[in-house]
Structures are given as C-alpha cells and as structure tokens.
Amino acid sequence: MDRREPEVIFFPFRDDFTWEGVQTKIYKSPDNSWLGVLRNEIIKTDEIHYRYFEIQKGGYSTLEKHEHPHIVMALRGRGTVVAGAEIYEMAPFDVIHIPPWKPHQLLANRGDVFGFICVVPAKRDRPRKLTKQEVEELIKENPRLKDILRYNPA
Ligand code: MN
Numbered sequence: 001m002d003r004r005e006p007e008v009i010f011f012p013f014r015d016d017f018t019w020e021g022v023q024t025k026i027y028k029s030p031d032n033s034w035l036g037v038l039r040n041e042i043i044k045t046d047e048i049h050y051r052y053f054e055i056q057k058g059g060y061s062t063l064e065k066h067e068h069p070h071i072v073m074a075l076r077g078r079g080t081v082v083a084g085a086e087i088y089e090m091a092p093f094d095v096i097h098i099p100p101w102k103p104h105q106l107l108a109n110r111g112d113v114f115g116f117i118c119v120v121p122a123k124r125d126r127p128r129k130l131t132k133q134e135v136e137e138l139i140k141e142n143p144r145l146k147d148i149l150r151y152n153p154a
Contacts, residue, residue, distance in 0.1 A: 011042055017054060017076055017115055027053065032152040033062040033129060036108070047122055054115040055079060055108035060150045063105040063135065068124035070098040072106070072116050079114025080107045082148060085141035090114070103130055103138060105149060 011019035018024055019042055027037035036059025043050035054076065055061065063082075072081065074090040081088045082105045083098050089110070090096065098104050108114035130138075130151070139145045 006045075009043060017052070019052070027061070033064075035059040035150070037061055045122065049120050049122055051118050051120070052115065053106075053118055054113060055106060057108050057111065057113055059114075060107040060109070061105055062127065063103065063130050063149055063151050064127040065101050065103040065130065065134075066125050066127045067100045068121050069100055070096075070104070071119040072096050072098065074114070074116045076115030077108065077112035078110040079112070079116070080109050080148065081105075082107070082145065085138050085145060087142070087144060087148060090116070103134065107148065107150065109148065 011021050013019055019040065022040050022042050025039050025041075027034055027039050036056035038054045038056075040052040040054075041049060042052055052075065053061070072090075072095065074092050074094045076092065079090050081090055081096050081098070083096065083102050088094075088096055106114065106116070135149065135151050138149070
C-alpha cells in the first residue's frame with residue numbers, strides 16, 4: 001500500500017508570541033490598505049491553514065470580503081473586529097466566526113497590540129477590497145464605523 005502517513009507537527013510556544021520553527025513574516029505585500037501586521041503560518045495542511053497574526057498598536061488589516069470564512073480567536077492584547085456593520089471588541093480568548101462574503105477588518109485601535117489566531121481553508125478565493133460605495137453603505141448602516149474603519153480608496 002503506497003499511502004503516505006501524515007506527520008505529527010508540533011511547534012512549541014515561545015513567550016514572545018512566536019513558535020519554534022515558525023518564521024514571522026509581514027502580512028502580505030505592502031499597499032495602503034493595511035498597516036503593521038505580522039503573519040505566522042503555524043500549520044498549513046491540505047485542508048486548513050492555522051495562522052497567528054499580530055497587529056501592532058494603531059495597525060489594521062485590509063477591509064475586504066471573500067467567499068471563505070474566518071475563525072478568529074484573540075490571543076494577545078486587545079483589538080476590534082468589524083464584521084458587516086457590527087463592531088466587536090476582542091480580548092483573549094474571545095472567538096468570532098466571520099461568515100462567507102461578510103465585509104471585515106481587524107484593528108489594533110484600543111491602545112494595545114492585537115494578536116489572534118485565524119483559521120482558513122487551504123483552498124480559498126482571493127480577498128476583494130471593498131469599493132467606496134460598499135464602505136459608504138456600511139457607514140450609513142452604522143455611523144460609528146466612520147471613525148473606526150481604515151479605508152484608503154485607490
Ligand atoms: Mn479576510
């Protein structure tokens with residue numbers, strides 16, 4: 001039987017929120033849609049990717065939407081998740097599920113670093129940035145978003 005046995009993968013935690021054997025990288029190629037985000041891809045199997053992101057104080061992820069869902073657990077500091085027109089304040093070990101196509105942004109806007117696990121399917125569609133009109137619609141639905149969302153139109 002020519003079947004490959006999957007290997008056990010174990011990454012010990014270091015007390016600076018890194019894991020032995022896992023490289024810390026920047027979130028993705030720089031553009032004006034995000035600020036101060038670090039990415040640690042802890043586990044990448046054929047099914048799921050299990051990542052730890054850390055947003056530096058004042059930083060934020062891209063305001064985007066896509067078909068694949070996110071499961072996020074806060075691990076370090078404090079932050080905010082915007083999902084649709086709703087605002088969720090996150091602290092360890094809060095968990096949020098962001099369903100398919102829900103616009104979202106994660107922000108370290110509470111005077112602290114914001115670190116979280118984010119699980120996604122290995123096979124997933126490309127995120128799409130929100131259009132100016134979509135952002136305006138969200139703000140119309142919840143005017144508090146005007147001062148929270150970080151959005152730089154192209
Ligand atoms: Mn996303």
